[in-house]
Structures are given as C-alpha cells and as structure tokens.
Amino acid sequence: MSTQPILKTVGVTKRFGAIQALTEVNFEVCEGEIMALVGDNGAGKSTLIKGIAGIYAFDEGDVFFQDRKVTINSPRDASQLGIEVVYQDLALADNLDVVANMFLGRERTGPFARLDEASMEKSCVDTLNSLAVTTLRSVRLPVASLSGGQRQSIAVAKAVMWNSKVVILDEPTAALGVAQTRQVLDLVQRLSEKGLAVVMISHNLHDIFEVADRIAVLRLGQMVNVFERKNSSQQDIVHAMTAGRLKSVPGMAVE
Amino acid sequence: MATQTNNDNSSTSALLASQRQTTTGEYLQNLFKQLRTGNLGVIPILFGWVIIALIFQTQAPAFLTAFNLTNLIVQMAGVAMIAYGIVFILLLGEIDLSVSYVSAVAGVLLAMGMLPPFNVPWFIMLPLALVASTLIGLLHGVIITTFQLPSFVVTLAGFLAWSGVVLILIGGAGTVVIQESAITSITRTFLSDEVGWVVGIIAIVLYAITSILSNRRRQQGGLASKPMPIIWGEIVLVALATIGFVIFCNSGRGMPLVTVYLIVFLIGLTYVAQNTKFGRYVYAVGGNKEAARRAGIRVERIRVYVFMLAGFMAGVGGVILAARLGSVATNAGGGDLLLNAIAAAVIGGTSLFGGRGKVYSALLGALIVMTIDNGLGLIPNVSAGARSIVTGLVLLAAVIIDAISRRQQQRTGR
Numbered sequence: 019m020s021t022q023p024i025l026k027t028v029g030v031t032k033r034f035g036a037i038q039a040l041t042e043v044n045f046e047v048c049e050g051e052i053m054a055l056v057g058d059n060g061a062g063k064s065t066l067i068k069g070i071a072g073i074y075a076f077d078e079g080d081v082f083f084q085d086r087k088v089t090i091n092s093p094r095d096a097s098q099l100g101i102e103v104v105y106q107d108l109a110l111a112d113n114l115d116v117v118a119n120m121f122l123g124r125e126r127t128g129p130f131a132r133l134d135e136a137s138m139e140k141s142c143v144d145t146l147n148s149l150a151v152t153t154l155r156s157v158r159l160p161v162a163s164l165s166g167g168q169r170q171s172i173a174v175a176k177a178v179m180w181n182s183k184v185v186i187l188d189e190p191t192a193a194l195g196v197a198q199t200r201q202v203l204d205l206v207q208r209l210s211e212k213g214l215a216v217v218m219i220s221h222n223l224h225d226i227f228e229v230a231d232r233i234a235v236l237r238l239g240q241m242v243n244v245f246e247r248k249n250s251s252q253q254d255i256v257h258a259m260t261a262g263r264l265k266s267v268p269g270m271a272v273e
Numbered sequence: 274m275a276t277q278t279n280n281d282n283s284s285t286s287a288l289l290a291s292q293r294q295t296t297t298g299e300y301l302q303n304l305f306k307q308l309r310t311g312n313l314g315v316i317p318i319l320f321g322w323v324i325i326a327l328i329f330q331t332q333a334p335a336f337l338t339a340f341n342l343t344n345l346i347v348q349m350a351g352v353a354m355i356a357y358g359i360v361f362i363l364l365l366g367e368i369d370l371s372v373s374y375v376s377a378v379a380g381v382l383l384a385m386g387m388l389p390p391f392n393v394p395w396f397i398m399l400p401l402a403l404v405a406s407t408l409i410g411l412l413h414g415v416i417i418t419t420f421q422l423p424s425f426v427v428t429l430a431g432f433l434a435w436s437g438v439v440l441i442l443i444g445g446a447g448t449v450v451i452q453e454s455a456i457t458s459i460t461r462t463f464l465s466d467e468v469g470w471v472v473g474i475i476a477i478v479l480y481a482i483t484s485i486l487s488n489r490r491r492q493q494g495g496l497a498s499k500p501m502p503i504i505w506g507e508i509v510l511v512a513l514a515t516i517g518f519v520i521f522c523n524s525g526r527g528m529p530l531v532t533v534y535l536i537v538f539l540i541g542l543t544y545v546a547q548n549t550k551f552g553r554y555v556y557a558v559g560g561n562k563e564a565a566r567r568a569g570i571r572v573e574r575i576r577v578y579v580f581m582l583a584g585f586m587a588g589v590g591g592v593i594l595a596a597r598l599g600s601v602a603t604n605a606g607g608g609d610l611l612l613n614a615i616a617a618a619v620i621g622g623t624s625l626f627g628g629r630g631k632v633y634s635a636l637l638g639a640l641i642v643m644t645i646d647n648g649l650g651l652i653p654n655v656s657a658g659a660r661s662i663v664t665g666l667v668l669l670a671a672v673i674i675d676a677i678s679r680r681q682q683q684r685t686g687r
C-alpha cells in the first residue's frame with residue numbers, strides 16, 4: 019500500500035441553496051487501499067462522491083488526482099482520469115447480456131461498423147476471471163437472470179475493466195444476502211490487491227471492518243475523523259458518526 | 274491466451290466451463306431444455322400460422338394455392354415494411370401512432386409529384402417522398418425529446434395532422450393515379466422461374482457463408498461456438514425451406530419481386546439492430562434508459578434517430594401500398610393500417626415495454642395479420658367486423674403467449 023494518495027479533495031464545499039451539504043471536506047484514498055466512507059443519512063457521502071464523479075461541481079475546494087489539480091465537470095472527465103463509480107442501482111440494462119453491459123457505450127467495432135462480439139466476449143471473460151467472478155454460467159445470459167451478487171459483481175467488473183485507478187462503490191452490499199455479501203466483499207478485496215484504490219460507502223459496519231483499511235466518517239457535511247481500522251473499534255465509528263465533534267453546527271452561530 | 278486458460282481451468286470455473294465447445298448431443302439437449310423452459314422463439318408464431326392456414330383451407334379451398342399465397346406476400350409487404358420501423362420504436366419502449374398517415378403522405382407525394390404540373394421523374398420523386406417521411410419522423414422525434422413529451426401524444430397529434438395533410442393534398446380529386454410503371458412494377462412484378470431459383474440459391478449461399486464464418490470466428494477466438502453438425506443442419510433446413518418456397522411460388526405466378534425487398538430490408542435492419550452500436554444502444558435505451566445515459570450514450574439522439582427510421586420505413590411501406598393499388602385515395606393510411614402494423618410487430622414477439630424483440634417479428638407478425646385478412650376475405654359472407662374481431666383475438670393470444678413464456682423464462686432463470 020503506497021502512502022501517496024492517488025485521489026485527494028482539499029477543503030471541498032457544496033451548497034444546495036440554503037443547505038450546506040459539504041463543508042471544507044478533506045478526503046483521500048491511496049493506491050491499493052480500501053477506504054470506507056461512512057456517515058448517517060444526510061451526512062454528505064453521496065454529495066462528496068457525486069462531486070468527485072463529476073455529476074456536479076464543488077462550490078469551493080480542489081480535487082487532486084495523482085498530485086495534479088484536476089477539474090471534473092462530467093462523468094466522462096472522471097472516467098478519463100480513471101475514476102469509476104458503481105452506484106447503488108448498478109445501472110445495468112436487464113435485457114442485455116453480460117458482455118453487452120460491460121461494454122455499453124464503449125463497444126469495439128470491426129469493418130462495416132460491425133460489433134466485434136468475439137473480442138468483447140473474450141475481454142469480458144478475461145476480466146471476470148481475473149476478478150475470480152466464477153459463479154456465472156455464461157457471459158451471454160441476460161443480466162435479468164442473474165442474482166443480486168452476480169449483478170453487483172458485473173457492475174464492479176464493468177467499472178474496473180477500463181484500467182480505472184479509483185473505484186467508488188455506493189452501498190455495494192446493501193441489498194444482498196450473507197453468501198452474496200461474502201462474494202462482493204471478496205471482490206472488493208481483490209480490487210485492492212490489484213492495486214486499485216477503492217472507496218466504499220456503506221452503512222454496514224460489520225462489512226467495513228472486514229475489508230476497509232481506513233474509515234472516513236462524515237457528519238453533517240463535515241469530515242469528523244479518519245480512523246485506521248486496526249486501531250479503532252465499531253464503537254469509535256458509531257460515536258464519531260452520531261456525536262463527533264464538529265467545527266460548526268449548521269444553523270447555529272459559530273462560537 | 275483465453276483458450277489456454279479455458280483448458281486449464283475448465284473443471285474449476287463454471288464461467289469457463291461454459292466457454293468450451295459443446296458436442297452435438299449436448300447442444301441438442303440444451304436446445305430441448307430451452308424449448309421446455311418457454312424459450313420458444315419463432316415456433317409459436319409458425320405453429321399459429323399453420324393452424325390459421327389449415328382452418329382457412331377447410332373453409333376456402335382457394336386459400337392454399339400458390340396464386341393466393343404469392344398474392345398474400347404482395348398484400349403484406351406494405352404493412353411489413355411499416356412494422357419493421359415499429360419494431361425499433363417498440364424496442365425503445367415508445368409508440369408511433371402516426372406511421373400509417375406518414376406512409377400515406379409519402380404515397381401522395383410520390384403520386385402527385387409524378388403528375389402534371391410537376392412531372393418529376395419517378396427516380397427523383399421516390400427518394401424525395403422517402404426523405405419527406407424521414408423528415409416527418411425527425412420532426413416527431415425532435416418534438417418528443419425537446420419538450421420531453423410522451424411519444425403517444427405527439428404521434429397521436431401527428432396521426433391527426435398528417436391525415437389532414439393527405440386530405441388537403443389530394444383535395445377534390447379523390448384519387449391520384451400512379452401510371453409510372455417503374456413504381457407499379459414494384460408490386461406487380463413476379464420473377465420468372467429461373468430468376469426465382471437464382472434468388473433462392475443466392476439466399477442459401479449467403480446464409481451458409483455468414484453462418485459458417487461467424488461460427489469459425491468464435492471458434493478461433495476460443496469462445497463457445499456451435500458444433501459443426503448443427504451448423505450444417507441449420508443450413509440444410511434453411512435450404513430446404515427456401516427451395517420449397519421457390520418451387521411453390523414457381524407453381525403459380527412466380528416469386529413476387531417484393532419478396533426480395535422484404536428480405537433485403539429484413540437483413541439490413543437486422544444487421545443494424547444486432548450488429549451495430551446504434552442497434553445495441555436502442556436495446557439499451559429500451560432496457561434501462563438511465564444505464565444507457567450513464568454509459569455515455571446520447572439517449573435523446575438515439576430516440577430521434579429511431580423516429581426518423583420509423584418515418585423512413587413508413588415511407589417505404591407507403592410507396593409499396595400506393596404501388597399495389599396504382600393510386601392513392603383520400604382514405605390512404607386509414608382503416609386498419611396503423612393497428613395492423615403495430616399488431617404485426619407485437620404478434621411477432623416484440624415487447625410493448627421496450628428492450629425485447631427482433632426485426633423479423635415484424636415480418637412474421639405481418640404474415641399472421643395479413644393471412645387472417647386474406648383468408649377471411651376468401652370465405653363468403655364474412656363481414657369486415659368479423660375480420661377485426663379475429664385479428665384482435667390473435668393479437669390478444671400473442672400477447673398472452675408472450676407474457677406466459679416470459680414468466681416461464683424468469684422462473685427458470687434464463
């Protein structure tokens with residue numbers, strides 16, 4: 019695990035009208051590291067992620083990628099840098115098969131604008147193998163027929179297939195049963211072993227303590243603390259999430 | 274590389290196991306399993322057609338004659354062309370109610386343009402009419418996407434407005450006659466026996482070559498491919514069906530020229546739908562619009578293109594319908610045309626809810642719809658009302674079969 023952060027936000031702030039969604043948040047993730055991002059509802063987790071993903075721009079503050087200051091104005095910018103987000107709803111087209119979904123929007127074509135199915139299928143199988151996603155019967159099955167864990171795996175594989183460096187997972191285990199959660203957590207672990215930086219949003223502290231290296235706690239739009247997993251307990255995290263010290267409480271005068 | 278890993282791990286990895294070559298026996302077993310689990314493909318439609326044909330045969334001995342069935346192909350050509358476009362619209366999960374009158378507009382423009390005072394030659398007027406119908410599709414698409422309106426409402430407005438345009442264009446005349454033989458020959462030409470054979474053989478050879486080549490490419494890529502005996506079996510089946518069709522046509526007036534047009538559009542549009550990015554994006558937008566958008570697909574642009582395609586195909590259908598009648602009357606585009614075209618796509622197996630369907634469903638569906646039309650027309654004392662009722666019931670049956678087979682598929686995890 020390198021200590022040099024690959025992605026870093028410095029003092030980012032985001033307001034939606036009168037609501038202060040993020041206040042001077044510093045956040046970072048390193049190569050090969052699994053960084054958990056936790057916080058109660060409305061803490062600003064999604065706002066932070068969407069800002070990094072280019073869904074909207076931060077009002078203030080800077081984003082650094084590999085020590086370079088970058089401006090991310092669209093999801094396309096983000097994926098060009100190598101930042102991929104797997105949203106909770108996975109954004110898979112149920113009627114298309116696994117290969118079509120993994121290459122959606124970036125299909126390879128040959129002569130006569132013909133889709134190069136053979137080459138795409140091969141890369142797809144290779145990627146899934148490298149991530150040890152082996153429960154699929156075939157990559158030509160429509161996604162509709164897959165289990166929740168398989169879908170999550172496909173969505174993650176889709177995100178990492180493009181030489182991405184940072185993968186952000188939004189609640190990857192929220193809708194899954196025990197065995198499927200296991201599958202996905204293993205997959206997350208493999209991503210970091212492959213040297214990717216992983217940001218994992220989750221409400222499930224059990225899952226987080228199983229895989230995360232560090233845990234960043236947001237509360238009311240502010241970064242309360244970043245814990246090393248080894249040196250902290252679930253109680254520490256819960257305490258930080260619910261009663262962490264803030265520089266200022268929104269709606270109250272700063273003393 | 275992939276081939277190697279396949280061999281190494283085929284016992285440990287389920288994903289890889291599916292990649293190795295299947296034997297003929299296994300392939301047939303799989304096929305049988307798919308059929309049993311409700312993935313019936315075109316079988317219910319063909320089976321349905323056989324039943325319908327047998328019923329008509331008992332009532333009207335003229336039905337199963339080469340003369341009548343070649344005539345049926347000419348009758349269904351216009352509807353099938355329009356339905357080809359409808360398939361793409363339905364794949365998006367949209368609807369286009371205007372296609373019938375858009376087809377009429379194309380027919381009227383073509384007919385009037387060739388008459389005095391314009392006297393435009395047919396080879397200029399024909400493309401112009403198709404461009405016009407495509408532009409109408411563009412207009413609908415732009416309105417739908419710009420104002421984010423339901424396509425149902427916008428094309429309903431189009432349905433009314435373009436029917437008015439047809440009335441105004443034709444005006445007091447009531448009918449515009451097409452005398453240009455280059456146009457009327459589109460539907461009135463029947464191929465001689467020899468040409469019929471040549472067309473049939475070309476079709477068989479093309480099918481065999483593409484089928485073998487694409488399978489070989491998959492084999493070389495180390496991907497799951499069909500066993501060669503199956504490929505040859507399929508080719509033999511296609512060849513037998515084609516030869517039978519040619520012999521049957523030749524025993525009457527010969528193969529209608531529109532058959533060739535129907536097949537050419539079928540192949541071309543199937544290629545677009547299955548083998549190009551555009552086609553893939555149409556399916557993606559119909560399956561999950563948000564996923565398509567996040568994948569960087571320009572969803573609104575795809576929607577506009579599809580409405581243009583539907584407009585173009587409506588134009589093609591309109592030209593064929595006008596050519597068949599040799600004239601365009603004020604009732605052009607009216608009657609059952611719209612519903613027949615939509616019913617054709619749906620009966621053929623294209624889902625109304627988007628994302629599921631094939632181009633060939635338009636052809637098969639048009640065959641069913643127009644067979645009913647044709648057959649009931651041969652039986653004495655059958656009213657137009659009865660025809661509509663039967664067509665309606667068949668549509669209902671098709672949708673129910675579709676729903677049942679889909680539920681079956683979901684249950685079996687396919």
